[in-house]
Amino acid sequence: MITYNPGDVVFCKFPLREDPLQFTRRPALVMKVLDGGKSYKMAQITSTDRSDKLAGVWLNKDSPEGREMRLRTDSFINLSNILEVPGFAIQNFMGICPLFHSLETTCKERGIKY
Numbered sequence: 362m363i364t365y366n367p368g369d370v371v372f373c374k375f376p377l378r379e380d381p382l383q384f385t386r387r388p389a390l391v392m393k394v395l396d397g398g399k400s401y402k403m404a405q406i407t408s409t410d411r412s413d414k415l416a417g418v419w420l421n422k423d424s425p426e427g428r429e430m431r432l433r434t435d436s437f438i439n440l441s442n443i444l445e446v447p448g449f450a451i452q453n454f455m456g457i458c459p460l461f462h463s464l465e466t467t468c469k470e471r472g473i474k475y
Contacts, residue, residue, distance in 0.1 A: 364398035368461035374450040416440040431456035
């Protein structure tokens with residue numbers, strides 16, 4: 362079993378907030394490893410810019426950070442949507458988020474627990 366680390370960007374079946382039994386395939390940022398990698402707390406990565414309303418960061422896919430994360434589109438790391446994802450839902454590793462520590466700081470400052 363492959364174990365991912367906080368800061369890893371993966372492509373996975375991410376649960377819908379409205380119905381966690383349904384999933385959408387998307388990139389996500391590993392925020393925390395649970396139970397030895399049986400599940401993970403992950404932040405949604407979306408192509409919709411919500412930086413004016415939600416905690417997170419907008420990245421251009423061609424920026425140094427976007428390239429290191431191997432983003433396919435300009436993307437928003439949504440810290441307001443951190444959900445538990447089972448390890449078996451991860452389909453592949455994409456890259457590493459060089460902004461991870463600043464995103465952790467943003468979560469602490471805004472009281473976002475995960």
